[in-house]
Amino acid sequence: MNKSPDSLPPELRSMLSARPSRRGLLRAGGLIAAAGTLAACGTKGSSSSGGAPACTPPADNSAAEKTLNFSNWPGYLDEAADNAEVHPTMAEFTAKSGIKVSYVADVNDNNEFWGKVSAQLSNCQSISRDLMVLSDSTAVRVVRQGYTQKLDVSKMPNFVKNLHPMLRGAGIDPQNDRMAPWQSGLVGIGVNTNVTKEVHTIDELLTRPDLKGKVVCLTEMPDTMGLMLHSIGKSAAKFTDDDYDNALAKLQKAVQSGHVRKFTGNDYVQDLAKGDIAACMAWSGDVIQLNAQDPKVKFISPDEGAVLYSDEALIPVTSPHAANAMALLDWYYDPAIAARLSAFVNYVCPVAGAQEEMAKFNPELAQNELIFPSPQTQKSLQIFMSLTEAKEKDYQSKFQALTGA
Template identity: 30%
Template sequence: MNKKTLIGIVVVAVVAIGGYLFMQSKGPQELHIYAWADEVPQAILDDFSKETGIKVTLDTFDSNESLIAKLEAGASGYDLIEPSQYAVQILEKKGLVEPLDHSKIPNRGNLSKVFQEISFDPGNKVSIPFIWGTTGFAYNSDCVKEPITSWKSLWDEQYKGRIYMLDNMLAAYIAGLQVNGFKANTTNPDEVAKATQTLIDQKPLLAGYNSTNFADLVSSGEACIVEAWSGNVLQAIEQNPKVHYVLPDEGGTMWVDGFSIPKGAKNTDAAYKFLDYILKPEVAAKVTTLTKVASAVDKSKELLPPELAKNTAVFPPDDKLAKADFILDLGDAMKHYQDGWTKVKATQ
C-alpha cells in the first residue's frame, strides 16, 4: 500500500467517525407539544414517531388562560402549542407565536376553505386549525324525562344539586349571556353584569363547576345536566344511549383548536413535520375516529364510518351552526368578565 492510499484511507475513516460522532451527539429528533387534554391521541403520536423517528413528548393543559399564563411567564421548551381561536389572537398580539412558513406545510391545502381563511387568523399566519366542535349541554334521560333544548334547563329547580357548569370563565358566560338573549362574545359591560348576576343566581342549584369528568358524571346519572364541550361527551353517548348532547336554541358556540409554534421553539423542523402529518386526510380521519371530534381537514369526513360522519353531535346541521356564536379576543372587555367571574366564584 503506498503512502497516498494510506492517507486517503485515514481521511475517509476520520470523516466517517466524525460524522458518526456528530450524529450520536445530535441524537434523535425530538418534539415537545403542549396541548389540550384528551385532544391529541397517543396512537397518532406513536404513528408519527414510527414514520419519522421523531420522539414526541406531550404535556397537557385544561384552559387557554393556563396556556397563555405559562407562555407569558417565560415557559420554554415547547415546539408546538394548541390554543383555541381567541387565544391565538392574544398570543399573536403579545408576540408569543412565530409566523408560519407555509412552504414547509404542503398539506395545508387539505384544510377546508373555511379554515384556511378563518376570521381569527386569516391565511393561517400563525396557526393551523386541528379540530373543531361546539359548546352546549348534555343530559341524561333517566333524570330528564322530556327532551330539553334551552339553556334555561340549567336554571331549572327540579334538577337542583344535579347540574354542573364548565369550570371555565368564558364557557360559563356563554350560557349566562345567551340565556338572557345576549351574544356570547359581547363587550357590553351592562350585559356582562347581567350575566354575572344570572350565574350567581344559578349557584344554589349547582352541584359544582367541572371541566374534567363532567361527561362521566352525566353518563353515570350523578348529574342530570352538564354544560359540555361536544368532543368530551361523544364517547359517553356511545357508551350510554341515555346521554344526549344539545346545541341549545339560543345558539351555543363553535370553537376551533389548532397548533402554533411558540416563540423560541428549538425543534421547528420536527414541528413542521408534525403539522404536515396531521393534515393528511387519513390521519385526520383517525383523529376524529379516536376522539369523536370533527377535523378541520375537509376530505377526512368521507373516510369516516357512516355512523360517525352522520352524527349530528359531531357535525351539527348547518342551521344550528349558523346560530352559534364564535368567541374571539374580547380585548379590554375581558376585565368585565374577569371581575364578574371573581364574584361568581366567591359566592357561596
C-alpha cells in the same frame, strides 16, 4: 338531535371510555410564570402589544436537522391497538418526510404547562419544543405577547385549502396565520335521560322546575358565558359590556334561586354519569365518552346555539425547526389523515373533507355531529370573542365573583 355513537365497534367504545378527557383537564385562572433557564436561542426585539419582550426567531435549521419536539394534550393523537406509544399517522409522516418527531403528551393544564415555559420564552430562551397545543383563550394571550412564530402559509397548502370554513377569520386569528386548530369541540348541554327528559335550551336548563338544584355550570368563563350570551339573543363572537352584564345577571338569578347547584370543571362528568346531577353545561368530548358507556347520557347542542372552541397548535418563537413544524401541521390537514385521527379522538374535526374520507371506512361515525357538525348546526356555532387584556380581567373578575372562584 345528535347521532349516538353507541353503534361504534366495541374496541372503539373501549378506547373512548378509557381515554382521559382533554377539555375536562382545563383549570380556571390566569397565566403564571415559572423560573428556570435553558440555553439561549433567539434575541430580544421590541416590546409586543402585550407588554412582554418580543423575540427574533433563531435561524431555521429544519433542512439540516430533521427533528421536531411536539407537546400536546393526552388523548389527542391516534395510538396503535397494541402499543399506546406508537402513533400510526405520525409514523407515516416520519416515513414520508424523514422528520423524526419527539412527541410528549405533557400539556395537562394550560396554566401548569405555561408555568413550565413562560420564563424561558419571556427571556427569548429555548423551551426545547417546536410545537405546543394550548386552548384558544390561552393561545390568544401567548400570541399577543409575541411568544410564537407566524405561520408561513405558503408552505402549508393543505392547511390553506382545508381549514374548515367555520374556523376561518375568527377574531382570535383573523388571518389564520398565527395558530392552527389541532382539535375543536362544542360547549352545550349534557343530560342524563335516565333521570330527566331532554333539555334543548339554556332557558330550560336554568328555569325548568324539575331541574332545580340538579344543574351545574362550567368554571371556564368563555364557555359558560358564551352560552349565556346566546341565551339572551346575543352572539358570543361579538358582544358589548352591557350584553355581558345582562347575560351574567341572568345566570346570577339562577344561582341565587338555588337552581344552579355549583360551578365545576371536569367534576361534572361522574356526577352526570351517576345521575347525581340531571343536566349541565358540558363539553362534547366528555359526553361522547359517557354516551359510549350509557346511551342515555346525551350531548345536546342548545337551540340558541353552541359555543365552538379549539385547541391551537403554536410554534414557539424560539423554535429552530419551524419549517418541520409547519410540515407536520400540513400533514394533519390532509383530509384522509385528519379522518383517521378524528376516528380515534372523536372531537370536532377542523379539517374540511375529512368527513367524506371517514365515510369510506366508518360511515356511521362520519355522521356523528359531535365530530362533524351539520351545516345547520354550524350556522349556530360561535367562537367566543377575542378580548383585550383589560376586558378579560374585568369579565373574569365579575364571573369569578359569582362562581366563588
